[in-house]
Amino acid sequence: MSRKYYREEIETMPKGQLQKLQLERLKALVEKVYHQNTFYRRLYDGAGVKPEDIKSLEDIQKLPFLEKKTVREAYPYGMALAKPGEAVELHATSGTTGKSVPVFATKEDIATWADLNARELWMVGLRPGDILQNAYGYGLPTGGFGFHYGAAAMGVLCIPIGPGQTERQIDMILDFGVTAMCMTPSYALYLAQKAQERGLNLAQDSKLRIGLFGAEPWPWSTRLRLEELYGITAYDEFGMTEFLGPGMTCECEVRDGMHAWADVFLAECIDPVTGQWVPEGKDGELVWSWLTAEGTAMLRYRSRDLSRLWWEERCSCGRTHPKIASIKGRSDDAVSIGGLIVFPSQVEDALTKYPDLGVNFRLIIERVRDLDRFTLKVEVKDHQLLTAESRVKTLSGQVAEGVKAICGVTPIVELVPPDSLPRATAGEAKTASARVEDRRVMA
Numbered sequence: 001m002s003r004k005y006y007r008e009e010i011e012t013m014p015k016g017q018l019q020k021l022q023l024e025r026l027k028a029l030v031e032k033v034y035h036q037n038t039f040y041r042r043l044y045d046g047a048g049v050k051p052e053d054i055k056s057l058e059d060i061q062k063l064p065f066l067e068k069k070t071v072r073e074a075y076p077y078g079m080a081l082a083k084p085g086e087a088v089e090l091h092a093t094s095g096t097t098g099k100s101v102p103v104f105a106t107k108e109d110i111a112t113w114a115d116l117n118a119r120e121l122w123m124v125g126l127r128p129g130d131i132l133q134n135a136y137g138y139g140l141p142t143g144g145f146g147f148h149y150g151a152a153a154m155g156v157l158c159i160p161i162g163p164g165q166t167e168r169q170i171d172m173i174l175d176f177g178v179t180a181m182c183m184t185p186s187y188a189l190y191l192a193q194k195a196q197e198r199g200l201n202l203a204q205d206s207k208l209r210i211g212l213f214g215a216e217p218w219p220w221s222t223r224l225r226l227e228e229l230y231g232i233t234a235y236d237e238f239g240m241t242e243f244l245g246p247g248m249t250c251e252c253e254v255r256d257g258m259h260a261w262a263d264v265f266l267a268e269c270i271d272p273v274t275g276q277w278v279p280e281g282k283d284g285e286l287v288w289s290w291l292t293a294e295g296t297a298m299l300r301y302r303s304r305d306l307s308r309l310w311w312e313e314r315c316s317c318g319r320t321h322p323k324i325a326s327i328k329g330r331s332d333d334a335v336s337i338g339g340l341i342v343f344p345s346q347v348e349d350a351l352t353k354y355p356d357l358g359v360n361f362r363l364i365i366e367r368v369r370d371l372d373r374f375t376l377k378v379e380v381k382d383h384q385l386l387t388a389e390s391r392v393k394t395l396s397g398q399v400a401e402g403v404k405a406i407c408g409v410t411p412i413v414e415l416v417p418p419d420s421l422p423r424a425t426a427g428e429a430k431t432a433s434a435r436v437e438d439r440r441v442m443a
């Protein structure tokens with residue numbers, strides 16, 4: 001059965017009413033975690049804050065932040081709200097930098113999750129009858145399941161292929177007339193490159209019309225490239241496994257910021273150093289609270305994601321929910337090179353200007369005689385290019401200039417053969433680990 005998934009009453013609710021709903025839900029949640037969860041009770045007692053101190057949305061600032069390390073101390077059951085038997089799914093972050101963060105979901109949480117994802121799919125233009133190729137991972141991180149449940153709720157045929165199997169991905173897009181795709185932008189670039197090597201032009205040969213990309217920062221230039229390669233309109237979406245993302249934020253047809261579903265999540269934007277709110281629309285770190293959670297309590301969780309947050313009275317799409325800007329980077333992914341902060345996404349932006357380059361690159365930072373040395377390895381598309389010494393020299397020089405213009409730092413550029421660098425296929429926050437090798441840290 002197909003269903004219309006524009007929840008007009010909620011999606012266009014005036015700001016005042018939405019914030020009233022947020023406050024009601026926040027109060028109820030703080031009350032619940034304080035009385036039902038030892039971890040939170042200890043945390044809030046330690047900070048000298050009681051549920052009755054929350055009288056307005058601004059009062060949320062009285063609650064201490066959840067830092068990743070605090071959350072890890074609560075591993076494995078400390079932040080669970082649901083009793084065994086009430087939760088029906090357990091997810092977890094990838095845990096590349098320590099213990100993972102577990103997320104318990106009740107049936108009600110899963111229903112909300114499906115609903116939010118269906119709203120997003122509807123918002124970017126999917127309709128019953130579309131065919132969605134879902135190349136996010138199905139497993140502990142929540143990328144694959146989120147869109148899967150959303151598609152099922154709406155009546156969209158979903159192909160749960162997951163990441164990898166690149167040749168098969170291409171075949172399925174063509175053979176089944178896939179109209180929409182969701183995956184990481186870096187994997188989408190790689191997939192298109194592999195299709196081109198088979199002599200295919202997916203913009204002409206496929207029925208694709210919509211692409212949803214997320215899980216890593218991607219510059220506007222990558223969006224234009226993906227639209228050209230696939231013949232699609234590309235949308236940015238953002239979610240975190242800690243909150244059963246995707247289903248937290250997504251662009252509408254206006255593509256000027258992602259609507260953050262305020263009936264379920266409360267977003268704040270803080271100065272990462274002082275922890276204070278930054279003025280609306282200014283750069284800062286996003287902090288999230290999950291207002292309707294039943295399985296796991298996530299209140300004021302510091303994401304480390306750098307973005308902006310603002311409200312518009314009414315977006316031209318008609319929706320009223322606040323917006324966040326595309327994630328600029330992670331406060332802990334940024335590398336400081338010679339005193340300048342560099343994001344892998346900036347380097348990616350610089351590299352898109354050179355058609356002979358592939359999509360994979362790696363930043364290597366070393367300390368040589370007390371100075372930072374920044375080497376940038378970039379794959380070329382065709383290994384033949386590497387045999388022409390003068391072309392290598394010219395292109396390397398251009399790339400070094402291009403990166404300097406965006407990042408302020410000049411790299412030593414090394415062009416390397418195709419498929420010779422580690423690759424980000426899917427999943428979350430792969431950008432830093434796959435793309436940055438900080439030997440100053442490792443030494």
Ligand SMILES: [Zn+2]
Pocket residue numbers: 252253254259315316317318319
């Ligand atoms: Zn909108």
